[in-house]
Amino acid sequence: MQTILEQSLQTKFPEIKFVFSEYKNLIEIKFDKKYLTEVALFLKDDPRLSFSMCEDLTAIDWATSNNRFSMIYILFSLSNKFRIKLKVDLEEGEKVDSISAIWNSANWAERETYDMFGIEFNNHPDLRRMYMPEEFEYHPLRKEFPVMGIPGSLSLPK
Amino acid sequence: MKKLVKEDIHPKIIQRLLSSETEISFDDALENEMVLNMGPQHPATHGVLRLVLRLDGETVVACVPELGYLHRGYEKMAENMTYYEFIPHTDRLDYLSPPANNVAFVLACEKLAGLEAPVRANYIRMLVAELTRMGSHLVAIGALAMDVGALTVFLWTLREREKILDLFDIICGARFTTSYTRIGGVAFDVTDEALKLTKNFIDQFEEKIDEIEKLLNSNKIFISRLEGVGVVSAEDAINLGLTGPLLRGSGVEHDLRRATPYLFYNEMDFNVPTYKEGDCLARYFVRCDELRESAKIILQVMDKMPKGEIILNSPKKVLPKKTEIYSKMEELIHDFMIVNYGINPPAGEIYSAVENPKGELGFYIVSKGEGHPWRLKIRSPSFVNLQSLPKLVVGHMLSDVVAIIGSIDPIMGEADK
Structure with a gap:
């Protein structure tokens, strides 16, 4: 499966530099974020791969000054019973393309990522906060947000 | 019961609920389409799920679920x-x-x-x-x-x-x-x-x-x-x-x-x-x-x-038995290290x-x-499954919303994390 994946991606997108790695039976494909939607569409529509399900997507805050965030996409192919992971790096304040038009399941997951990390998504149909109230100013899962919370950041009910 | 007024619902939810041309009156429910707030304290929503529904008579035209009432981080x-x-x-x-x-x-x-x-x-x-x-x-x-x-x-x-x-x-x-x-x-x-x-x-x-x-x-x-x-x-x-x-x-x-x-x-x-x-x-x-x-x-x-x-039996990763902690030095050290510093994978x-x-x-x-x-x-499965709710309820009666939530079987502890 891994060789099929590598071959088909390299032949389809010769201009993109893919980095393949494997850890504990999960293949990771890392590439530049501007190709995200093309690669995602290809992975979904190619009959040999057909990653029809986007199980999860999330971000990681590395708390570093460059490449601060990584976006993680976990895809599952029902026909091949195979799972892969896509990874794209982001700078702080950078936007990434939404994949919610490709997999509808990404819609709320992207809203959650926006809520928790403050990463904004281009072309998202409804980018609101998922859990926290709209008035909340911070993004709780960023590493600089204290575990105890920030006093006064949540207004009391009227 | 207190009447629902426009200020009760966040403008972003209203924007999501209504298409640009709709006219909705919050004052007279019988006049035209109405907005109904269901939950978060509602017996049929299986927890603290809040739905904001737009109704035409008894038929659901649009539905916006609001999560986060049980968000514990x-x-x-x-x-x-x-x-x-x-x-x-x-x-x-x-x-x-x-x-x-x-x-x-x-x-x-x-x-x-x-x-x-x-x-x-x-x-x-x-x-x-x-x-x-x-x-x-x-x-x-x-x-x-x-x-x-x-x-x-x-x-x-x-x-x-x-x-x-x-x-x-x-x-x-x-x-x-x-x-x-x-x-x-x-x-x-x-x-x-x-x-x-x-x-x-x-x-x-x-x-x-x-x-x-x-x-x-x-x-x-x-x-x-x-x-x-x-x-x-x-x-x-x-x-x-x-x-x-x-x-x-x-x-x-x-x-x-x-x-x-x-x-x-x-x-x-x-x-x-x-x-x-x-x-x-x-x-x-x-x-x-x-x-x-x-x-x-x-x-x-x-x-x-x-x-x-x-x-x-893997002393550096797995907690030893209580009786051994109290009787053996080595186990006590491992227990101390695992409890205080974790298993360091x-x-x-x-x-x-x-x-x-x-x-x-x-x-x-x-x-x-x-x-x-x-x-x-x-x-969490409930979070992802709940996402289908707005698509499932549109066109059905208000009473069917309850049945659909029941069949999705969401658990808010999991959906809100």
Whole structure:
């Protein structure tokens, strides 16, 4: 499966530099974020791969000054019973393309990522906060947000 | 009751609810389309789920779910505690199936740390996970029946679930928040007596589920309330990322116990029930069939369960026994190190998913080689399944919304994390 994946991606997108790695039976494909939607569409529509399900997507805050965030996409192919992971790096304040038009399941997951990390998504149909109230100013899962919370950041009910 | 005014709903939700040209009056409900706020404190939403509905008469035109009323920030908390400390918190995710969540989390930790639990421990894990599945589905069936007006079934299914909770009391030492599994094994061994009681329970269970089905399957009101309501096609279900009974009710034969076998599910003989219709009734049938399949698995597990160790002997990763801590120096040191600094799995990122009663429960864990996870993402089935709600309810009556929520069976503890 891994060789099929590598071959088909390299032949389809010769201009993109893919980095393949494997850890504990999960293949990771890392590439530049501007190709995200093309690669995602290809992975979904190619009959040999057909990653029809986007199980999860999330971000990681590395708390570093460059490449601060990584976006993680976990895809599952029902026909091949195979799972892969896509990874794209982001700078702080950078936007990434939404994949919610490709997999509808990404819609709320992207809203959650926006809520928790403050990463904004281009072309998202409804980018609101998922859990926290709209008035909340911070993004709780960023590493600089204290575990105890920030006093006064949540207004009391009227 | 206080009247709903425009200021009660956030402008962004209103914007989402209404198309640009609609005229809605909040003052006179009978005049035209109206906005109805359902929840978060509503008996039919199974917890603190809030729906803002736009109604034309009694027909739902648009629906916006609002989550977050039970958000406790578990992902943030997990980054500040050791892997062992997080096990009790998994009880509070899907609070109808704590042992299954425990199993899912320790499997992820073991994958990350490269440990393998003893054979008997893994069989015990399967036993509690399947018992949990039965308990969870019983509540789902009962609550669905109650939502459409059949109260008796709820009492009957809860009576059966009570027996499962009593079994958990004997096996895990707690009825509800079990925290039963440990990294590298389980907390206590199951006694022969407990296995006998489980066997007795399974033996009488078949009859009870027949009774429940007799009450519902020939009930004209129950059938007509659910048939053709909330239909989702197989294609949409996959695209929406639905898992569990919702996906199988739409005719997709996908079960992680089969697709990516974990524990010893590949040695078990069981069917994956699927129905093509994709409506609320199909999901009810899937749950009923899964009850029987789980009973079948439990009998096989008890047959095949070998004697032996229940926890791995790996002093640097697995907590030693209490008696040894008090009598041996080496064990005391290891206990101190594990409790205070954690098990320090090697740096890496893993995703581990299991088939929970509600669907796929996955943990994405990033370790930097420290005692605490750097990032722990919970992929909760209820969260993803709830996402289909706005698509399912549109065009149905207001009373069908209740039935559709019941058939999705969301648990807000898990959806809100």
